[in-house]
Amino acid sequence: MSVISWAIILHKYLYVKSYRSQISRFFRTLTSQSSVAFLEDSCVHFSKGSARTMPVLLLKIIKTIGQGRKIHSPEAIINNAAMHEMNKLQKGMGMLATTANVSPLLGLLGTVWGVMYSFINIGQQGSASIDTVAPGIAEALITTILGLCVAIPAMIGHSFLTGRINNCLDYIDRTSEFARSLFTDETKV
Numbered sequence: 132m133s134v135i136s137w138a139i140i141l142h143k144y145l146y147v148k149s150y151r152s153q154i155s156r157f158f159r160t161l162t163s164q165s166s167v168a169f170l171e172d173s174c175v176h177f178s179k180g181s182a183r184t185m186p187v188l189l190l191k192i193i194k195t196i197g198q199g200r201k202i203h204s205p206e207a208i209i210n211n212a213a214m215h216e217m218n219k220l221q222k223g224m225g226m227l228a229t230t231a232n233v234s235p236l237l238g239l240l241g242t243v244w245g246v247m248y249s250f251i252n253i254g255q256q257g258s259a260s261i262d263t264v265a266p267g268i269a270e271a272l273i274t275t276i277l278g279l280c281v282a283i284p285a286m287i288g289h290s291f292l293t294g295r296i297n298n299c300l301d302y303i304d305r306t307s308e309f310a311r312s313l314f315t316d317e318t319k320v
Contacts, residue, residue, distance in 0.1 A: 133281040136230045139223045140288035146181060147220065147295045153182035154302040162309055167193065184219075185306050188212045192314060205314040213307040220296045224289060231286035238278020245271025 157177040164170040174190035177183065188208065195202055202208070249267030256263045 132230045132234060133284075136227055136281065136285040136288065139227055140284070140292070143223055143288075143292050144295075147292060147299060150181045150220065151295060151299050151302070153177065153180045154185070154299055154306065157182060157186055158302050158306045158309070161189075161306060167197075182216075184212050184216050185303065185310070189310055192310075196314075202314070206311050209307050209310050209314075213303050216303050217300055220299055224292065224296070227285050227289040227292070231282050231289055234278045234282035234285065236278070238275040238282075241274020241278065242271040245269070245274065 157173070160173045160177070161170070164173060171190065171193050174186040174193065177186035178190060192202060192205055192208070245267045247267075248270065249264045252263045252267060253259050
């Protein structure tokens with residue numbers, strides 16, 4: 132679980148960092164547009180990379196409208212793309228949350244098992260000497276430490292990435308809102 136959670140944290144960190152940079156630049160460029168041609172060029176420019184879904188979608192809508200064809204409910208298309216992006220950004224976060232929640236419980240299970248083992252040894256030996264109690268207590272402490280060593284990085288990674296992902300989702304929401312207003316106000320673009 133530790134290896135998987137570290138792999139998710141590193142992969143997600145690099146992906147979200149790139150995505151956040153691209154979607155924020157796209158939003159700033161999109162909102163500073165004054166002409167349809169410049170808007171189309173910006174969509175072409177940003178249609179590569181990790182945050183390409185919204186630029187590609189807007190480019191398709193602009194070209195379709197430019198050809199004189201009508202688009203039925205561009206709002207629904209834009210909302211669907213935003214939901215797709217949200218799912219893509221949150222992929223793997225459930226595993227981090229599960230790891231952060233389950234690992235301490237597994238550590239606790241090991242602790243209970245180790246203490247139970249110590250009590251069984253005390254019962255069999257008839258005395259509570261250090262030789263009787265130490266192995267079970269040592270196992271209990273090791274499993275507790277291991278459970279916490281897995282859970283703490285997973286929880287920190289989950290919290291850190293959730294904040295970054297929420298920032299990306301904010302940009303997606305603002306980009307979607309701008310695009311919806313653009314295409315509902317001027318379906319002719």
